[in-house]
Amino acid sequence: MDYRLLVFEPISNEATKDEHILWKAQLEVFNNYSSLQTIMISDWIELSNRRSIKDWIRLFDESSFEYYINFESEYCIEYIIYEKGTVNYSIQLFACDIRASTNVLEFSEDVIMPLLFILDLKKEGKINPVALRNRISSAHDRIVPDSINLLISSNLKALERLCDLCIDYETDLSFMIKTVTDK
Numbered sequence: 382m383d384y385r386l387l388v389f390e391p392i393s394n395e396a397t398k399d400e401h402i403l404w405k406a407q408l409e410v411f412n413n414y415s416s417l418q419t420i421m422i423s424d425w426i427e428l429s430n431r432r433s434i435k436d437w438i439r440l441f442d443e444s445s446f447e448y449y450i451n452f453e454s455e456y457c458i459e460y461i462i463y464e465k466g467t468v469n470y471s472i473q474l475f476a477c478d479i480r481a482s483t484n485v486l487e488f489s490e491d492v493i494m495p496l497l498f499i500l501d502l503k504k505e506g507k508i509n510p511v512a513l514r515n516r517i518s519s520a521h522d523r524i525v526p527d528s529i530n531l532l533i534s535s536n537l538k539a540l541e542r543l544c545d546l547c548i549d550y551e552t553d554l555s556f557m558i559k560t561v562t563d564k
Contacts, residue, residue, distance in 0.1 A: 382563045387488040387496060389540060389556045391547050392507060403431040403549070404458070404474040411470060418446060418464055422472060431477055431549070434458070477549075486543055488536055493558060495533055499523065505557035510547035513554060517541055 406426050410419050425440060432440075441448055441460070452459040456476040463469045488496055497504065499520040500513070517537050524530045547554055 383560050384563065385490045385493060386559050386561060387493040387556065388485060388559050389488075389543060389554055390485040391543070391550065392553045392555050401433065403477045404434055404437060405430050405477050406432075406437065407473045407475070409471045409473065414468060414470060416464060416468070418444070418462065419470065422462075434474065437474060484543060484546055486539055492533060492536055496536060499533065499537075502556065505555075507553050507555045509553055510544040514541060514544045514548070517544070 406422070408419065408422050408426060421444060441462075446462055447464065448460045448462045450458060451461045451471065458474045460472050460474070461469050462472060496502075500516045502508070502516075517540060520537055521534065524534055543554065
């Protein structure tokens with residue numbers, strides 16, 4: 382039996398250079414240790430938790446942190462930061478590369494036409510995420526609350542989150558109706 386899905390996904394630029402990948406930080410401090418350095422790192426994370434690896438290193442160096450790499454893989458780096466000679470704690474950086482995760486939204490056959498209609502989209506194409514976000518905002522204003530529209534509204538919220546991700550990575554979205562064969 383065949384069924385159809387409406388699929389939205391970021392258009393991945395395979396030529397993305399490593400220096401453009403953003404990294405999200407997580408601070409691991411043991412025994413509730415607090416210092417000027419841990420407070421600074423916490424503030425950096427709260428202020429902007431997505432920076433290039435060069436920006437993270439620059440912050441460490443400008444703040445005269447003593448650190449070394451404890452672990453490194455394609456999508457994760459852990460630095461050990463030490464101060465006062467004996468206190469060590471870690472900061473992990475995780476790649477937020479759009480290619481590192483699956484950011485695909487699939488909508489079931491029963492909402493394909495209503496979504497395409499309310500967003501004024503063709504059956505397939507590509508769209509700038511800011512333009513799609515504007516269409517979603519207009520769609521929210523036109524939806525009258527009832528059972529099917531509540532489903533559409535929740536689908537639009539998921540699509541908004543995907544738009545935000547694509548805006549962060551400055552990439553467009555592609556959309557299409559796919560036919561899937563159930564075996």
